[in-house]
Amino acid sequence: MLIVNDLKVEVEGKSILKGLTLEVGAGEVHAIMGPNGSGKSTLSHVLSGREGYEVTGGSITLDGEDLLALAPEERAWKGLFLGFQYPVAIPGLNSSVFMREAVNALRRSRGEDEYDAMDFLAVAREKMKLLEMDESFMTRAVNDGFSGGEKKRNEIYQMALLEPRLAILDEIDSGLDIDALRIVSEGINKLRSPERSVIMVTHYQRLLDYVQPDYVHVLSGGEIVRSGGRDLALELESSGYGWLEKEPAAV
């Protein structure tokens, strides 16, 4: 479904991704782990179309279509979703207005009728239950004054509403206490399906106790240096990332 082939990316002339290759099939959950500065967030941003990154080589295709040729909104219409590491607060923009616009934009792109306020409310309520969210959330401004946990829950709530085929969750676990991590993880697990693929980018293996991945990849120095099953994450937990520096060529 998603094929990243020999991807090379620069930021302000500095090489960040140096030939990254990754293949994600339908329904698979992949974890991408790695130390700070390994290029994890760059990968998330390039996949979702954020400005400021120059792709100098390689390709990204989603079901054979060139993803790099598409604007961020067009990628969303194709079923791509990015869960942000640092969701931005937008004072003055009502959460339910925002999400109704987003859901309707996707529906329009598929040639479906838009939801009116009532239709949307019904759908939104159902998804909010999934994330144990209070209804007062609907009337608040987007992420404005939200706690760290609320922001991340909001990301998964948006994922639930937008029903992507490929969700990229960029350090969705960072800054969460155990309770918030449980709610967020349960939300992700409920959204797993044979048609929906997930890429979880994380620094810590803790998240993988809750959301069990099919594959684990280690990203270091802009390349995937090891891939394996869930065992690899456990191994990383005991040994840390230190070994990467000692044997950078290990694959």
Add this chain to the structure above:
Amino acid sequence: MANSETVERFQQQYAENKSRLPGDAQVRDQAIAQLVADGLPTRKTERWRYTRLNKVLKQDFAPAQLVDPAVERAGNEQAKRLAEQVAEADGAVLVFDQGYFRPEVSRLDGLGDIEFKPLSDALAAGDISLPTAKVGADRAFDQLNTALVADGAWLNLPAGRHRPVTLLVLAGDGADKSAYWRLVVSAQSQSEAEISIAYAGGGADTYHSNNYIDVDLAPGARLMLSQLQRQGDQAFHVAALRASLARDSSFTAHLLALGADISRDDVDITLADQGAHAEVNGLQLTNDRQHADLHLNLEHASPHCTSAVSHHGLFGGHGKGVFNGRVHVHPGADGTDSQMSSNNLLLSDQAEINTKPELEIYADDVKCSHGATVGDLNPDELFYLRSRGIGEAQARALLLNAFAAASFSSLTGQWGQFVATDVSKKMEQLSHE
């Protein structure tokens, strides 16, 4: 001085109208004498540096007279829409035309135990008197108001929570007229109220709307006062707001400038005793060749008072904005906490903003912050919306609306909706230029 002819004209107008003006004539005499002594603002008047009045002062605006109550309003869409609001608003609605109270279209039954009198009655009965305005050419329009104002409102708010009061201040039904209006609010100890004012005027007429609001908050009083300015395209609008805050009182002001050719708001707030809190939210939306000016002066005269000023400006076309926010912390006003921000978006190359927060601190133990930004939309916010499938143009529109909405999101009920509708209409004009 260059504008002495204009001053003479105002002097003449005062002489002609003096006999019909209510209340003590002495203060009015003083005001016109002060105007003659100080003159009108020129390009050399510091507080009017960025707002030029040459064009405006050439015009001969005669003070509006009390017109026939049965005056036909057909064709004046704004007035019609406002009149509809009379039926919809929560609480009392007071309507003023050309500065004069219009009981026949007002609704007083929502006032509860708020005491209301038309200003003319309150002045005639001696309930209140016109205070002497500050001297100086920069205060010329205050002097004019004091000299020539014939009507307006006096609201006396007793202790307890009150239903909202909406005041519709209509001007500009006749071209080349000046409408003078004044609101005096006495918020008694432990009173809690919301006062909303909509200024509106007709179509393409050239007119002058001169308004003065005087608020006095007794200990523990809480007042939210919002002003929505949507004057006609050729109007010259000035509005002064003076507020004095006693111990533990709280005052929130919203100043939303959408209309007029040239508009000027002068806000003077004095935090006179401990524990007082003042909040000011200003929004300026200009396009075409509109010019909006907000000058604000906050006097932290006592210890342990807090203030928060937030200004938002959105300028399209050849629209201009001026923001000057001064915070003055007096000696001994320890424990002062004051925040001020001015955030501006320029939507065209010709649009302009002059923004200047000023801090003058003469006390030791204070917490003051200020900041100003001028720029375009935040790219992180834009990307966030686009990553959710919202197209770029729509994402921009949503963010522009959100930017503006931040300054009035605390307004609720019918009034809040009314403001939101008006702002989003204006936003459409702005983003399509």
